[in-house]
Amino acid sequence: MAFKAFTKTQIYEKHEAPKEKDKLGIQCLECFDRNLYIGSKNATVQHLILQNSTSRDLSPGQSKTREARAGCVQLVTSSSRRRVIRIHVVAVDSWEVLKEVPLQQDPVALAVDGTCLCVGTCDRYLLCDVETGSSEELFPHKHNRQRVVVTSVGRGEFLLNGPESLGMFVMKTGICQRPPLQWPQEVLAATVCFPYILTLQPQLLSVYSMLDQRCKQSVSLHGGKGLLSTSDGVLVFTEREIFSLSLVPFEEQIQALVGHERVEEALLLLDGVQSRRPLDSYKELQKAVTCLAGFVHFYQEGFSEARELFIAGDLDPRELILLYPDMRSCLSNDFQSQFDQGTQKGRALQVLWREDTNMFHHYLHFLADFLQAVRGTERDSACSAEVDCALLRLYVVLGDTGNLQQLVTSPNECKLDHCVPALEKNNRYFALGSLYQSQGRQTDAIKAWVNIAEGAHQDDSCSDVYGHIVRTLSQLDDRDIVRKFADWTLQNNQEKGVQIFTNRPPDDRLETQDVFVLLEKYPLASVLYLEFLIHDLSSEEERHHSRLALAYVAQTLREEEEADLRSTRGKLQHLLWESKFYDVSTVYDRVKSTTLHVETAILLGRSGEHSRALQVLVHQERDPQAAEAYCCRAAQGHGAPFRQALLLTLLQIYLSSEDPTGTAVDLLNDNPRGFAAEEVVQLLPDSWSVQLVSQFLVGSVRATLHQSRMVKLQKALARVELMRHKVTWMQASKAMFRLDKEQKCKVCQRVLAEPHFACDLHGQLMHVGCTINQSVACSCTL
Template identity: 25%
Template sequence: MSVKAYELVQIIQRFSSPSGEKNVKIECVECSGKYVFIGTSDGHVVKYIVHETTAKSNIGSPFTYQREGQRYFDAKKPVRSIRAASALEKLLVLFDTTLHVLNMNDLEPIGSRLKSVQTFCVNENPKCSDPFLFQICVAPVSKGQVCIYNVTPDDKINLSNTYTLQEPIKCLSADCGIICAALQDKYIILDCDHGQVQDLFPFDKDAFTPYLCKVAKEEFLLSGPDGLGIFVCAAGTSNRPPLQWSYPLTSLTFHHPYILGVSHEIIMVHSIVDQQQKQAIPFLGGQLIGNYDGHIYVCSQTSLNALVPVPWEKQVEALLVDEHVEEALSLLEKVGNSGHLVGQIDPVKKRFKQQAAFIYFSRSELEIALDLFLDAEVDERELISIFPRLMPSATTFLRTVPPLHNIADVNQLFHGNEQRILEAKQFLLHFLQMAHDSRKSSYTVEIDTALLKLYAELGQNKDLESLLESASFSGDVQSCLAWLKDRGLHHARALLLLQKGNRSEALSLWCQMISGELFDSNFKGISFFADVLKAIGDAEVLWQYADLVLDNNEVDGVELFIQNQTAGTPTPTMELDPHTVADYLQRYPKALILYLEYLINEKGIEEEKFHTQLAVQYIDIIAKQKTQDTGSEVDLNENIQRLRRFLEKSNQYRSKFLLSKVRDLGLYQEVAILYGKVGT
């Protein structure tokens, strides 16, 4: 047993017939709104008005009742069944084997009657769009038939269709176009749309009384041999495991999400979710139980009682305490939204869903947990807090009181199982990524702090760097820096420092990585450092670190001084004097050549000094290759060609100054070009 779903409350302690006869029994019950109709063994239909009050009566019941009227048929025969057509204000009464139609208000007979009726049921979901259509399925006496009738607003019972069966029907239930029935010794399913009959399973007609009820669309519960309750759908198959009754049935009904069965000793409450018995209510002499217009009434031969649902909040709370989470959620789905607007979530339901999410999380059923966490809009800190050290160091967060769960932390929860803990961390990472991307949460400091720490711990370095390069990152700096330092992630530390404006500390860290004092495989080297310096756009900082970059790589170093500006990009933040830069780069010949080529070819500067200086650099390279025999013949020829192209193209250099240098190298074609430039 896991939950108290219902309380048994007495309405009529001892029923007495209008005839005054003793030993009159209650045979059947029906309800329409506040009216209750009782059929008796001495041929009466008695109408009561029942009120539920806040004050209890002298028998301790919140119900009061008053007799409103009765209809008498014949004392020798019982009233076997009553069904209300509330929309039509009619009662259908099966007395002996005749089906009568009564006016619900005064119980006077109206319209036609049907004779030779063994039993009947109401199809509450007929395949018809007429809201006033009241359809019944009738089993004739001693005939292997089932007949479909429509009860009309003008008090007629019109035959719609007839289906032939192998045997007469004992009891039946219908939904949409499907009829489930117990014949003399077996259950069958009838598909009215196609006229097909399918046998289900047999039973002993002499030792077994069949019972059945509808539990869902085109799905029925049948009482089976050996105390089994067997679910059957329209296809004749079962989509749920059977349930086991603990006592022999005398009647059954369904009230979502519970199946209610009554015996001579107890009322049994089973969940349709897991088919387990959830509650047993002592009740001697139980004969009849039914879901009447949403009211659950249970009768002995002489008393009428109500099963009053325990408030859904208490049921759900008890189910969650026992971790019957599927049942709790199923019950929540059935509950309304307590007056809240469409799209808003009832705070009570939200809390229950959050509790359910933590239960699924503790079971490592993470996909279900994620859906519930998102649907219930859980405070992200509740989840982060069960992972040690992921919260900011100065957090003031306290878990919800009363608590949503009893998890101390994931290490305790999973008993140190590394695989399950890893899966939990990956789950949290995914959850927080969604929260970070949506930017809907108010707890960005906690979310970003935990994200950084998880990226670092799980080795997701690209994601870590993307997070730190984001302008919206708002994690706790001190705890994040300590976390990164402990894991040797110096490059990420520098990114974080730079993002938070601690430029000098960030650059110092990168310098230590360049020098080899610190090591981090994620650091991309001198080219990255050069890009950072350019992005900073501060000339003082650039000059401070230029030698470091150039000493390591002249090609990367010269990029510090080249302002790459393309269409749509802003104006460069630094304007460096070309003369100063060119003079500074004298110690770095390769960088100097690249810079001069940039000034002349890209910037279009026509100053004689720069053109002459570039030609001299080309000539010096060729001279070095010739005199020191360095480089290959191919390299030498390429450098000569580069000089030749430049001499032919440019008109801004000092030709006479270059002549002697070129002539000494034996570059006669270049000498000829220079003579041509000076006009000699």
Template identity: 25%
Template sequence: MVDGRYQLCDICKTVAVFTPDEEVTCIDGTSKALFLGTSRGRILDVNLSTKNVTRVLQLSTNVPVSRILAATALDYLIVLSASTIFNIEIGTLKPISSSTTSNIANLALNKDPVVSDPFALQLALVTTNRFILVCESKTNNLEIQQEIQTEDNVVALSYNKYCICYALPNAYFVHNVLENKTLSLFPYDSQAIRPLIVNTDTEEFLVNGMQGLGVFATSEGVSSRPPLFWGLTSIISFAYRSPHIFVLTASSIAVYSSDQSVVLQRLPFTNGTLLECIDGQLYVCNNENITHLKEISWLERAEALLSSGKFDEALRLAENAVANSQYDEAEILKINMLRQKVALVLFKRKEFEKFHELAVMSQLDPREAINSRLSSKILLFLMEFRSEQTEKAAGSSEGSFDDSFAGGSIQLTTFLENYLRTIRKFNWTAGFRRDIDAILLRLIALRQDVLDAEDMSLDLQCTFEDCDRWMRDHMRRKFLITVAFCLLDYDNALLISWELYNENLWDDSIGELCLRVFPRFDSEQTILGWVEFLVKVDQDKVIEGLKRCSVKLNHSKIVRILQQKRSILIRYLEEIKYLQNIEFHSLLFSMYVEEINILLGEGEKSEILCRKNLRTFLLQPNKLNLLDIYTVLKSYRHFDVELTLLEGVKEKGSVECLEKLLTEYKDYDAAELSCIYTDTPEHVLKLTLLKFYLRNVESQRQFKSRIINLLNTTDFISNGAEVLQQIPEDWSLSSILPFAEGAVLTVKGRSYCQQLKKNAAAQSLKALSGVLKPAHVCIHINEKTLCTGCGAPISSEDAARYPYSNEIFHRRCLKS
């Protein structure tokens, strides 16, 4: 089991390559190699992938290596040994150059340099004569930019951006390079603690203080950030990697939170000498080993919590880690893997609500959940189909539908159905929606015989073949028909329908469904096949389906199929009368005659209906020859009324034919049909019929309803007032309200029109009088009257008036 956040992993056993009494004095490196400085003046190159020492460099000084800094951007090491700086090429471990000075006691590399040249280095060099030299190194040239004089020898320092933090034997200081200003932090007792400094953030440092405190400092002095308390145990070294502080003592390595004074983990480690953070990784040394202090990934820790049943803790750990990574895509993938593992465990435990939430959140392939519980008989039962993704899971198991175990698994199957219905809508299920839909259909089939109307609208991604075998094996062929309809596989639906019919398993409810999907049929061949089948199973509503077809049909083919069912054929021929096809009209007429002859002795109601249809057909426009029809009907004794109607067709508005129907045959329905189809625009026949009803209504009370219906027809026009006077006084006016309202409106309309005419005439006369009045003005002419044009006197014989004015002119003057 994983315990804690970090673990120790051996990198290299130094005891095997060191000489007697040789120790590690300093360490640095890259992501691929570590470089160890030893007390014998050697530099060892340790390959991190092979964990072997690959190269060794013996410096000529043959004295301890004090400091190694890896300048990876320039591909060389900066090595301090015997107060001299060496530049050593990383790739070959060969010296490139060395400094001319030999008074360097310590050095630090600016971890956050502010330089215009990306290949320039900023260094802080500590000299033996109590100076800190702020330098910039370019192409092996060292340029001193600032000198900082100290009161004593510098024993530790760290450099970041514009700030240098350093320790003298008795106190800590910070120096602001920009302002060239030094601040004292606090004193310490070098006999009690070792002076240690580590850079934690931009211009922020952590120093080893008195009384077991780690104190934060900035260029402004001691930071307001609370110090860390790590106890009075002597500290050998410490390092920082956000968000943790790592403290090396003689017996252990303690991991602290940088924000809280709490130990997160303590790892036993004895005789440690150095602890460094190199390229984001932590390495610790003792006299025998170089050890990697490896962080245990949050995923490993979470999985350990998961294995111990601590699901909530595992998920919280994962969510915090992903949040800290600012939701890096790779980390999101990891947390989803963890969520999926938790979800699968919850599914096995039947904690379905929690499973649903995590499964959707982590985009879990539902087939994994089902596969994880294949020991369940119901799931084996559901998975009996072959698709690329489920072949292994299903194996070679076979099953049959058993209500006993299906019923016992209602909770599971109900949940699965709802779950699959939910997730099939998400885009991330597109790759396996085919299998989802295939299983979903099986789950639905467990609880109902057919797909309902809502499910028929599902955009299923599975194929008919995915469902065919399973549905047949488990006696779900009726359900399979609806699946075929849903998948627009009408031919297979028809095939199964014939199977059920031939096995006496047909259900009329399926026929109803077939009729509902008729508008979806996209080929004439499919429609013809279904028409033949539905006629076979006595589905009289097939005509309704045909009426809603969007495909252009060959009606002759339909007629041939329908000939096996007379009643359906007659209905179909009635529906296509509008085509005015002589063949269809002839067939319909002959079938009416045959049907009436058959029904004469069987039932009055059916015969009456058939006669009404025949009469309507005869009265409507058709392609038949009247003489031929007349001849056929004349050959029978019971078509006298129909023959009379034909006479009315030949002569529109024949009152004689109407009166014959009323008085001789007393067939009032036929008389009303005659009025509907053969009346004149003046409604001669309807008025005749109305008068007949009104004359005889006292003796024939059944005429009342006929009168009311006749008066309430929308196109009936008559002198309403006159008719109303003939209505018996005991009739309720409400029964003929539409007619009465129309009559009143008609009278009002006529009166209004007359008033309008009267008003218009009056206005016209008034306007005309106004126009004519100026033209007949009376003007008196005497000896003093003068011509307006020439000013000479004018006589009445020679006078003329200018139109619409009182001015008088000579006729000659007016012409000029």
């Protein structure tokens, strides 16, 4: 069915004898409210009253008269013979000409808008101002008198039959604000019934839109003579008949355009009429039309346009979900669609679902994109559970692991009874665990991940499920769940498993003693936890330091037998040297009977028994470098004399050994500045030659000489500084100072009443006692 902007109804027909046909034919019409005035060729006027009904039937012969005394009207007439336009004031009992506007050509057509007249003459169109009498030529034409058309559009605008069969819109200012309308050459009359323009031809009535200049409707009409615009439509008349063209309600017009898939026209019409004839339900109607337009593009696979229209039309997401056969289970049973999707053209999604999987996947991607765009908006608030369930199923079907994981890890409204089977069916067990976690079911979540880590379920979407479990447990508030799965994590990997205790937030750490109980069976994890307490948390508890030291000892001894374990001895030695909090005696009792001689020496040194420590390194460890390094390390923070004493003790140990020559000489030669030469000479055996210790003696003498020279240089620099101060004092002492009776101190502002005073470099006087933190040039005595 073709689109209709107007419905045609016959409302009047004249029945005269054939011989009176030429005399009584309809010549013109005028209408005011329900009053219709018919002018005949014989100069008679017939008054008809339209009934107040939808049929708009007339009652011929029914005329009423009434007396009117209270007002007057303004009447504009044109005279072709005199080439003049007159403005009259017509009252009940008077007729007066107010003004005449002369013309150079015969007026053929006339339209009035306020004080502006638009006149069509035999060869041109003019604009005339009634008040000033001025006129402006618009453009010429070559129409005969019957085709000169001038009609008022309203708001200071006129419609003219211009050259080249163009309907021209001209403002009273003489400019055009609309594009011209291309219409047929045989136009006899034209009128405007916003937003349409109606043109009358000998056998046809055409309806054009002012919004897009396109022809919307054609009405067959034989012998049409003229048009008359009314408040709710247009009257068209022939010699014998009058027809009413009633404007179809705009809501029906818009629905009809959408039904014909002319959605752009529907939206254009909706916006156009709203500016001139506001509709009470405009917003809702606009949303509905916009959504219907979106459905048209949707079925035509215009997904980008459909998405924008659906969003602009505030479409309920469930309307789209309903179209997908496999997604309907996401909707609640009480949902009722507001659109008749059965009338939409295009390939039904049910057919695509069964026959064209590739194309159906394009529709699935569109649905996912749209639901993701509206998720979290105000439109989604009423159906968030349906949207989230549909999105989850879409991500699973499309294999969109990233978006699926983002959905199930963020706060969501997914229904477990609907989503869990979908995830299990498609082996999405990692996402299943994340969904459980987002719903507060932490135990079920971790169990799902444990099954993946143990191989009970296959899911490649996460490459490190075990690490994810550890990270989750490290952030979990529920201590019972942490304890429940702690053994499983530690059994699989102690080094990573201990992170459930070490990576916890600072304000949510477990009790240390509880952790030690859990780690009792896992030595490596215990060591790592103790290192965390000492190095990261800076624990100063003796039990922690002692426990770590003992753990290092046990692990070091174990490493001697199992070479594949990591080295711990360096950590043990560092702890024994650096820590001040472990129990030295407890650790010493553990290592004294082992092969850890360096550690034994360190512990003896921590007890102050440096001689015993060096003897262990020399006689048991048999490592001169270790003994020498011990002296350097033990002397840190004690100064050079303490280091000299340790080295001297080590030298004595070497000299008392069975074969002291090599190690003792190396010690002396490597540390010429670490010994006092006079003390060393007294200890050396008489059998040693000077040549044997010459390197040491040369180095010691050079060090002593260097030290002596450095002392002399420092003394010389001190003398220079003293001399500089004396020069400054002498220069200041030669200056004259004036001390008034009421002279005040610069610092304390008290009067200088004592005979002694001081002066700064700027010549300001002060008490001698006030010179602290002041740069004083000299002090004087009166």
